[in-house]
Amino acid sequence: MEQRYRYEVLPLDTPDGDPHWEAYANIFRTVFLEDRVSPEGIAVFRQHRRDDQAVLGMVTADGPGLEGRVPIAGFNATPSTVNDGHGPRPALIVNTVGVLPSHRRRGLLNEMMRRQLDLARAERIPIAVLTASEATIYGRFGFGPASRWQSLEIDTGRFGFRAGVEVAGGAVEFVAPSFLGADWDRLVEAHQARHRGTVGHTKADRLIDTGAWDPAAGGPSKTLRAVAHFDVDGSMDGFALFRFKGWDEHPKAQVLKVCAPEIAVERALWRALTGMDLVQTLVFHGSSPSDPLPLSLLDARAVKVKGVGDSVWLRILDLPDAVAGRAFDADGELVLQVDDAMGYAAGTWRLTVSGGVGSCLPTDSEPDVRLAVDTLALLWHGDRGAGEVARAGLIGGTDRAVAAMGRLFRWDEPTANLASF
Template identity: 55%
Template sequence: MDARYRHEILPLDTPDDDPRWRAYVDIFSAVFLDSRASDEGLPVFREHRRADEARLAMVTTEGPGLDGRAPVAGFNWTRSTINCGTQVPVMIINTIGVLPSHRRRGLLKSMMGTELGAAAADGVPLAVLTASEATIYGRFGFAPATQSLDVEIATGRFALRDDAPTAGGTVEFLTPSAFAPHWRRVADAFQDRRRGAVTQQHMNYLVESGEWSSADQGPSRSLRVAAHFDDAGTLDGFALFRHKGWSEPVTSEVVQLTAPSPAVELSLWRALADLDLVERLTAQLQPGNVLPHALRDPRAVKFTGLGDNVWLRVLDLPAAAAGRAFDADGAVRIGIDDPLGFCAGTWELRAVDGVGTATAGTDPAEVSLGADALAQLWLGGTTAWELAAAGRITGAPEAVARLGRLLRWDTAPANRAEF
């Protein structure tokens, strides 16, 4: 990044009428081919970024067509937590963008190095993002660590097995405003239950409570809520859905289904499948979802696509290992190639009674891999054997197998938070 550019922070207490707010948001609108920030949307952006105490980094410059020194690239993130067996601090990278006229000048690389370094210096051992393109972030040590499965569910074929666990209590259909006071408690309960789950942010609340819809530029008019109440009358799970019109087959989109137990999940799926006139549900399932296995006819669920969900990066291997649950004991020396330097070197990765450590050493590595391969293994969603077969891990088969057993989890990672 040459001298024309300057890395700056847009303070959260910047006055609302400062033109940098709109210029900053419009960077991301331009990059993601969206409309410019509206008068209704701009205050919502300020609200959720302030609520999450986000860090709004940007690169500014001067030049023809710009109003003085103006932002031309942005990188906004917040400190949160991810369930790795314990709640581990994580850097949630919400949005990164560089205006087309300033690409290929090192701005993204500079922002990435500066902001990842700021998070690591603040004691954050992991970073996550979701990627619009799959070829950008591997060179910065990120890799897809969880997946999502696009499905269509034929409601006419939906029937749970007799031995499928379902919860007592009732399902009620609520307005989003009636559901909103319960959202945080249930969202947090899901995160506490599932490894790989990231804390929901304030924007998640605004969208899932129906308070904000980018399509409606205000409160959502289409979002609906099915809520499960236990026998004591406590709301303990919810499904957000919207109807997609009268084109055949008549379809409802399940936007989100969050519950602290599989029994509540299945009770909600049954209620959605019983919606009058609806012939098909579309949804995204997380790996490890019990639904297909709990149906009399598993082919009622048709898998239509596979996507990556959480892209992860390890910033501090000793701290990440100390906060991670290990379902198997063992030890292996790994050599990590990290172009940004955070995890570079040789480490002994060890787990005893489920407690992990990573210690820097000088003995030869038994297994060699890149920082991106380490990230892809870290949540247990990919096996070491797969990456070794693809040429991304090298080492004796016995050592690769030992690394795979060490990092394997007994349950699949899952995340429902969007960021």
């Protein structure tokens, strides 16, 4: 980094009136082409960053056009969790990254990334996750896409479950999003505990899901709607969030989230959503290629896939710790050579899995397979098989070794991440 730049962390106890808050929030507003942040927006940002114990990394500079030494680049990260099969374990969420256009391509992202990942590693956080605005930025930092989103369009008139597919009894009710507040934490945590590959929700997610904050409106949401499911004892056991899209040719609603730890409750929520009079089409961007919904329908063509893209990007910072947190559905042993330009996971490792529990130790043995750390991410949540990744030219090794790796890393049950970051 040039000498005029300095890496710093904006302390969470920076006084509310300090102009650094506004300058920091406006970096992201500028680079993501949004309106300048309002006083209410700054207050909300400050509160949920404090509640989540975020690390507000930044690069400051002074010079013409800048009022003193101010942030001109930000890298906002949150300690969170990921459930890789043995329950929620520490993970770092990289929330937002931005460098003002006047300072880009001078190594500021490089510097902020290295500082935040070093800190996470020092705090024994074995995995970092993010979602990417562009596909070509994060591979160099060891991140690879570990899951994919899928966009669905559902014809409500053709929607119906096959006979024998269980749909939970109990009751559904259309409620104000704020009604979810009392049960929201319990339900998102139960969902994460039940599903592999899921990232913990943040306080910002809570504000958005309960309608308290709508980033687009810069205030409480007027458009968010919710439907809740209750078990036979009247306890809430799932919810869905949606928004009407208006009266065009086919009246539409957009489903934003379906959160139910039990799949039968999830189906009951889908039945409620598709049963709304006048809504002919539901769009849902939060599905994944392994979503079982279409298969459970009488008419699988009631659901059309309209798009697929990368979802959670993952970076392994400590391979032995990450392996200890990952469930394996098959036992076996494999020697992997992992290339990692940043060094965190580099080396040759013996991975041993017994009873679904993995351990990983450095070894001098000849590797069975060779791959880069961002390629390992493709397999980590079971989204891709080793064979397909090897055919893409990303794993070296004999067919036999690649097949063994495929068996070892395969997950019987797919991921179902709901958190957004």
